[in-house]
Amino acid sequence: MxxxxxxxxxxxxxxxxxxxxxxxxxxxxxxxxxxxxxxxxxxxxxxxxxxxxxxxxxxxxxxxxxxxxxxxxxxxxxxxxxxxxxxxxxxxxxxxxxxxxxxxxxxxxxxxxxxxxxxxxxxxxxxxxxxxxxxxxxxxxxxxxxIGWDPSRFSxxxxxxxxxxxxxxxxxxxxxAFEVPAATFVGAKMGLVNAEFMRKYRRHAIMVNAVIAAFITPADPFSMIMLAVPLVLLYEVSIFIAARVNPAVEETLQEALDDEGEELEDEYEEDYDRTGGR
Structure with missing residues (x-):
């Protein structure tokens, strides 16, 4: 049919x-x-x-x-x-x-x-x-x-x-500008980005967001702040999305930390046994 x-x-x-x-x-x-x-x-x-x-x-x-x-x-x-x-x-x-x-x-x-x-x-x-x-x-x-800038001089x-x-x-x-979470969703699904990478470069992202807000909005601080703040919040949402969509990296990192912790614990026990608790 x-x-x-x-x-x-x-x-x-x-x-x-x-x-x-x-x-x-x-x-x-x-x-x-x-x-x-x-x-x-x-x-x-x-x-x-x-x-x-x-x-x-x-x-x-x-x-x-x-x-x-x-x-x-x-x-x-x-x-x-x-x-x-x-x-x-x-x-x-x-x-x-x-x-x-x-x-x-x-x-x-x-x-x-x-x-x-x-x-x-x-x-x-x-x-x-x-x-x-x-x-x-x-x-x-x-x-x-x-438009209301110095009405005594401008009409x-x-x-x-x-x-x-x-x-x-x-x-x-x-x-x-508000498409950041959607782009993160695609990137995480394809394995191009992950939450750990985004957390590592969080401070850089905040600076980039501020620059983007300055270019997009008019030359007044209120508009810039009102765009920069939601962009930062959307970046945090994107981190959450990346962690949910691409959790393999998070699990691998956690497993590596667990393995490192177990190795340190084994070394401590060996030192304890060798020194007799001293």
Missing amino acids: ASSPLKAFLRPSDEANMTLVEHLDELRSRIIKVALVFVVGAIFGWIFKAYVFDFLMAPAPETMDETLQFTSVTDPIFTDLKLALYTGLMITLPVLFYQAWAFVAPAVGEMGRLFTYTLITLASLLFVGGVAFGYYLVLPIALNFL EIITAEAYLRFITRFLLAFGV
Whole structure:
């Protein structure tokens, strides 16, 4: 019996020993699937562009009115097109995650459908969580700080293109930054990282997180701290995930410590017997 279109859409690559042409055909098929979802998402974004616009304007400070300026005749329509494309990208990301993993999964060994669905769900939820965190907690503070900087000397004339470019890149950056646990999940499953390695380089990771937060957020300390702190917490969560997903290293380390302890205990008993307890 022929498979349904949905099953064909979600089907991972089954052939581990495909030829180059077959690999390219598989890649083309998955790119087409992602592109179709993106087009549908962009059409959806175009239909509801006014709602998307209002949603992105909500975090702006009260000093800004409900409209944005434009300096070119074509700016309004191109801004709406960019909003539609941005909406399509947000809708497409879970499908992109799945199709990318389904393509590379056979090359790294059989991971199983449960692992694949768990990974895609985790990656999608983390991305949405990062975007929501940036939108509801960090963005209002950042906008108030930046737009309200020294109003006695500066008065804002903010164009739609500049404002929406800043907002969309800001939120996408938060979504990507929150993917650390999902990346750790994959790395631990493939044996590339483990909890002991991550604990060893914890201090280095904290410094890297601070640098990432400084680059992603605007030039104010509040936004930087509000991203750096969750990144550190996500790193600790990643250590926990690595220990659960790849426990073999932890067990080997514990066995080595136990063996070393037994050797020290045997040496102590031998010294005790040789010296007669002295």
